Amino acid sequence: MRHLRWLLIPLVVLPLGLLLLSGFGRDPREIASPILGRPAPEWSLTTLDGKALGTDALAGRPYVVNFWASWCIPACVDEHPVLAAAHERYGDEVTIVGVLYQDDPGAAESFLARYGNAGYAHAVDERGALAIDYGVTGPPETFFVDADGIVRAKQFGPLTDALLADRMASILNVAER
Amino acid sequence: MTRHLPTIALGALLALAALSIVFSVRPGPEPTLSERAGALARELRCPDCQGLSVADSPTSSAREIRRQIDELLATGGSDQAVRNHFVARYGDWILLAPRSPLPWLVPLAFVIAGIAGMVAWLAGRTRPPPAASPLTAEERRGLREEAEALDA
Numbered sequence: 001m002r003h004l005r006w007l008l009i010p011l012v013v014l015p016l017g018l019l020l021l022s023g024f025g026r027d028p029r030e031i032a033s034p035i036l037g038r039p040a041p042e043w044s045l046t047t048l049d050g051k052a053l054g055t056d057a058l059a060g061r062p063y064v065v066n067f068w069a070s071w072c073i074p075a076c077v078d079e080h081p082v083l084a085a086a087h088e089r090y091g092d093e094v095t096i097v098g099v100l101y102q103d104d105p106g107a108a109e110s111f112l113a114r115y116g117n118a119g120y121a122h123a124v125d126e127r128g129a130l131a132i133d134y135g136v137t138g139p140p141e142t143f144f145v146d147a148d149g150i151v152r153a154k155q156f157g158p159l160t161d162a163l164l165a166d167r168m169a170s171i172l173n174v175a176e177r
Numbered sequence: 178m179t180r181h182l183p184t185i186a187l188g189a190l191l192a193l194a195a196l197s198i199v200f201s202v203r204p205g206p207e208p209t210l211s212e213r214a215g216a217l218a219r220e221l222r223c224p225d226c227q228g229l230s231v232a233d234s235p236t237s238s239a240r241e242i243r244r245q246i247d248e249l250l251a252t253g254g255s256d257q258a259v260r261n262h263f264v265a266r267y268g269d270w271i272l273l274a275p276r277s278p279l280p281w282l283v284p285l286a287f288v289i290a291g292i293a294g295m296v297a298w299l300a301g302r303t304r305p306p307p308a309a310s311p312l313t314a315e316e317r318r319g320l321r322e323e324a325e326a327l328d329a
């Protein structure tokens with residue numbers, strides 16, 4: 001009976017230690033997204049250059065929705081060339097759409113003039129309703145939607161070339177099937 | 178007094194149960210739409226703040242969520258439908274208080290276990306020494322004989 005007391009110490013300490021340790025590898029700001037594997041939100045907005053854009057026009061092929069803001073520095077600046085390169089490389093198969101997150105269209109135009117405009121469209125989400133539909137907590141956040149309109153992957157924080165290639169694979173495979 | 182403690186505790190429990198039934202059955206004033214909207218806004222986390230509710234935050238996300246709450250309630254949505262609308266987008270994270278009772282019960286279980294452990298420890302420490310067993314008739318006779326021998 002007396003030995004059981006010693007058994008109790010590792011039984012309590014080990015699981016607690018492992019639980020705390022597992023938390024070190026995670027970003028506490030990143031929350032599990034319930035929209036993965038579900039149909040992407042439907043929307044219809046106006047782009048920076050005044051055209052109408054929405055899920056009706058995007059349907060039928062994979063697309064990427066990137067929430068960004070001109071005030072999101074340095075993360076949005078860092079990932080900007082990654083998205084430009086992606087538009088260049090995957091543009092024939094995948095549509096890339098930028099969505100302004102709590103940003104002024106004028107400020108966004110200056111950002112694009114300064115860091116380069118790759119040519120893909122940027123929608124103005126004036127009230128922020130689309131960001132709420134996607135469960136965005138702060139830019140940059142990027143969602144990858146397959147040709148069937150299902151959200152397959154989410155990137156929380158800035159994209160790198162490697163991360164983009166990884167997430168892109170989740171929507172390209174479905175298109176090729 | 179201590180003898181009656183269980184009875185008193187039972188009485189208190191019955192009184193509390195009766196009171197809770199009375200309060201839950203008594204028809205209170207129906208909350209207005211704006212009261213319901215305010216209560217829901219206080220339950221929901223502002224998505225781009227640090228630990229603020231939607232009701233307390235000035236950000237445009239919070240403003241849009243408050244607008245959507247009003248809209249959902251105005252079109253006849255229940256409070257639960259409004260919660261589900263935002264949970265479908267952000268997950269349970271959007272609720273400031275957890276829905277599962279586990280986070281409330283686990284600390285309570287620890288407190289009860291702690292009190293039980295303390296009581297057991299204190300009881301063990303102040304345990305009275307075992308009562309002396311009464312003398313047998315034979316021992317008594319032996320002692321009397323010894324005493325008489327000393328008196329003589």
